[in-house]
Amino acid sequence: MNNALIFISVSISISLISFWQDKQKTILGLKKGLKMFRNIIVPFLNILILVSLLLYLVPPQLIVKYLGAGSGVTGFAIAAIVGSITLIPGFIAYPIAASLIKQGASYGTIAVFMTTLMMVGVVTLPLEIKYFGKKVAILRNLLNFVVAIVIGLVIGIIL
Amino acid sequence: MTQTQKFTPYLWVLLFAIFIIGSFSFGFTPGKVIYQSFAQSFIEMITFIPFLFIIIGLFDVWFPKEAIEKHIGKDSGINGILMVIVLAMFQAGPLYGAFPVAHILYKKGSSIKNIFIYLGAFSSLKIPMLGIEIGYLGLKFTLARTIVALPLFITVGYFMEWYLKNKNFEVYEVTG
Incomplete structure (x- = not known):
């Protein structure tokens, strides 16, 4: 909620300063922003629908069960795959990660899970393709998947 | 663009809305659970995305x-x-x-x-x-x-x- 408040106050202050400097430019800018928002709202809603369906099918308790203590290489692999496919909002993902640590999951597994959640998005791929084209979007996700595995392995070794 | 193509993007939203309304009227628990997590993510999104676009729009005209x-x-x-x-x-x-x-x-x-x-x-x-x-x-x-x-x-x-x-x-x- 705090993030939202910061965003709202920053954007309102910027709008006011902009309006004070140049009325016409500001109106044009706001119109442009609104148009982009209108274009994106339905694709975003579709993602949220998909995310909520996936969260139901793969509930946090299930994730904790498979990634907890002694899950080893299998746990690491499951973490990478689940993290890549789903898009779990931060306010759900971090509590899951914290309880996983408490239950004895390795730091490497947590790192790969959180990193794939943030950097790789199979659910958001259709939207990403609209922005970058098929080849680039898939390549970016593959590269970031490899990066996430490396991060997980390095964290697993050093922590 | 034909009429059908124009409405395809809304199809999922519409189906989802029907599913949720149905779940609540018939007491279908999974539907209610799905709606709760949808509502949470939706609130997370709607509280900052519109403002992000205000900033993007202004950035576009000023710089x-x-x-x-x-x-x-x-x-x-x-x-x-x-x-x-x-x-x-x-x-x-x-x-x-x-x-x-x-x-x-x-x-x-x-x-x-x-x-x-x-x-x-x-x-x-x-x-x-x-x-x-x-x-x-x-x-x-x-x-x-x-x-x-x-x-x-x-x-x-x-x-x-x-x-x-x-x-x-x-x-x-x-x-x-």
Whole structure:
């Protein structure tokens, strides 16, 4: 909620300063922003629908069960795959990660899970393709998947 | 565009709405659970995405391409990298919120490398997220993850630039 408040106050202050400097430019800018928002709202809603369906099918308790203590290489692999496919909002993902640590999951597994959640998005791929084209979007996700595995392995070794 | 194509994007939203209304009227528990997590994510999105677009729109009219290109374009070097990383750090929200920003950066003449470094930094260095991460997973974990991730996504940026050079790379504007 705090993030939202910061965003709202920053954007309102910027709008006011902009309006004070140049009325016409500001109106044009706001119109442009609104148009982009209108274009994106339905694709975003579709993602949220998909995310909520996936969260139901793969509930946090299930994730904790498979990634907890002694899950080893299998746990690491499951973490990478689940993290890549789903898009779990931060306010759900971090509590899951914290309880996983408490239950004895390795730091490497947590790192790969959180990193794939943030950097790789199979659910958001259709939207990403609209922005970058098929080849680039898939390549970016593959590269970031490899990066996430490396991060997980390095964290697993050093922590 | 035919009438049907025009309405396809709304199809899922419509089906979902019917499913949720149905779930509530017939007491179908899974539907209610799904709705609750949808509502949570929706509130998370709607409280900052519209304002993100206000900032993007104003940025678009105030900063001419030439000015931005000088700082984060092809010849911007290490300062350009630093600049997109700092820009990404001051944002919030899931990765899909970064795509429209990537489009604007592209439009303003950003180098390919810096667009992908921006996306990398967005996904793992956002200050609001780091705050939550430290709270839940501790400073040591957060620092280690950040320090390991930073050189890796800069490498991804260089790789993408090398790979996409002379390939007519574009970040499109999404229109529904």
